[in-house]
Amino acid sequence: MTLAIETIDLTHRYNKKLVALDRLNLRVEQGCIYGFIGPNGAGKTTTLRILAGLLSPTKGEVRLLGERLTTRAAQRLVGYMPDFFGVYDDLRVWEYLDFFARCYGLRGARLRQVVDELLDLVDLAGKRDAFVQTLSRGMQQRLCLAHALVHDPPVLLLDEPASGLDPRARVELRELLRTLRDMGKTIMLSSHILSELAEVCDAIGIIDHGRMIISGPLAEVQQQLATGARARLRIARESDVVLALALLQRHPLVSAASAAAADPRALMIDFSEPLNEEQCAAILAELVNAGVAVSEFSARSENLEELFLRLTATTGQTNS
Numbered sequence: 587m588t589l590a591i592e593t594i595d596l597t598h599r600y601n602k603k604l605v606a607l608d609r610l611n612l613r614v615e616q617g618c619i620y621g622f623i624g625p626n627g628a629g630k631t632t633t634l635r636i637l638a639g640l641l642s643p644t645k646g647e648v649r650l651l652g653e654r655l656t657t658r659a660a661q662r663l664v665g666y667m668p669d670f671f672g673v674y675d676d677l678r679v680w681e682y683l684d685f686f687a688r689c690y691g692l693r694g695a696r697l698r699q700v701v702d703e704l705l706d707l708v709d710l711a712g713k714r715d716a717f718v719q720t721l722s723r724g725m726q727q728r729l730c731l732a733h734a735l736v737h738d739p740p741v742l743l744l745d746e747p748a749s750g751l752d753p754r755a756r757v758e759l760r761e762l763l764r765t766l767r768d769m770g771k772t773i774m775l776s777s778h779i780l781s782e783l784a785e786v787c788d789a790i791g792i793i794d795h796g797r798m799i800i801s802g803p804l805a806e807v808q809q810q811l812a813t814g815a816r817a818r819l820r821i822a823r824e825s826d827v828v829l830a831l832a833l834l835q836r837h838p839l840v841s842a843a844s845a846a847a848a849d850p851r852a853l854m855i856d857f858s859e860p861l862n863e864e865q866c867a868a869i870l871a872e873l874v875n876a877g878v879a880v881s882e883f884s885a886r887s888e889n890l891e892e893l894f895l896r897l898t899a900t901t902g903q904t905n906s
């Protein structure tokens with residue numbers, strides 16, 4: 587299968603000391619939504635700007651849909667939405683899109699058709715005559731996405747598209763991204779807030795200090811990195827907490843157990859390996875048989891947020 591985006595040992599230095607990208611190898615399959623996740627200063631924007639043809643890498647190779655990256659190829663194949671966008675305030679919504687569509691050489695009936703279709707796609711048809719500055723942040727974001735789509739590129743690069751959006755606008759953005767994927771687009775989007783991405787991405791890559799730490803289908807990444815599991819236990823009587831902690835801390839499958847700071851009757855347990863249901867039931871039975879009144883028990887595997895914090899914590903401080 588042709589990869590939509592491929593980088594081989596992509597390296598970028600802003601100056602002699604600052605290595606923003608350090609032999610980054612990226613593989614994004616066609617037709618997927620790829621979440622590019624990393625803390626501030628990790629190198630996300632640098633990567634996206636290189637892929638969009640706006641910045642020349644110091645070293646390394648980039649291929650878009652199998653084609654070697656050139657400025658022309660990037661202009662044709664990529665729609666790029668920067669993290670900071672300037673909208674021309676004194677334009678109406680339709681004029682804004684009309685302007686950029688003309689920059690791509692569209693004219694006449696085709697131009698009008700593209701503007702109308704894009705306004706429908708991003709759900710701004712009702713706002714076509716409104717001034718850009720009167721739009722909400724979420725609407726402006728959708729308008730910028732429409733701008734990135736005027737030349738119907740197969741690859742979309744979105745830098746922090748969800749930042750500053752309220753929960754409803756995020757849901758709308760996610761729906762729009764799914765629609766675009768269903769239309770066959772490959773979407774790479776960056777974020778440092780994982781909860782923004784987890785639901786919508788088919789694959790993720792975690793970058794830190796300009797290096798790819800791990801990349802692949804979301805479930806595979808989670809599975810590959812699963813080192814254990816956590817559980818939360820609530821004890822009905824405070825007098826049982828000490829006994830419960832003593833039992834758990836001696837248990838061979840438990841790597842750590844402690845009382846939660848905010849609730850002394852809630853215990854947080856870290857297991858040394860993911861537990862199956864029988865193992866969970868056996869641990870519960872041991873506690874109950876010892877006379878501990880357990881009122882709640884919820885086990886879960888490490889979520890994406892925890893995974894990210896663990897991975898980026900081990901590689902040290904961020905660049906910024």
Ligand SMILES: Nc1ncnc2c1ncn2[C@@H]1O[C@H](COP(=O)(O)OP(=O)(O)OP(=O)(O)O)[C@@H](O)[C@H]1O
Pocket residue numbers: 600601604606624625626627628629630631632633669778905906
């Ligand atoms: N124009 C520039 N000149 C010099 N250094 C830069 C420039 N742009 C970025 N950097 C540095 O390169 C590194 C990577 O920055 P980049 O903006 O790519 O990270 P990022 O992951 O997008 O961060 P954020 O989430 O904060 O936007 C950082 O150390 C940053 O300070």
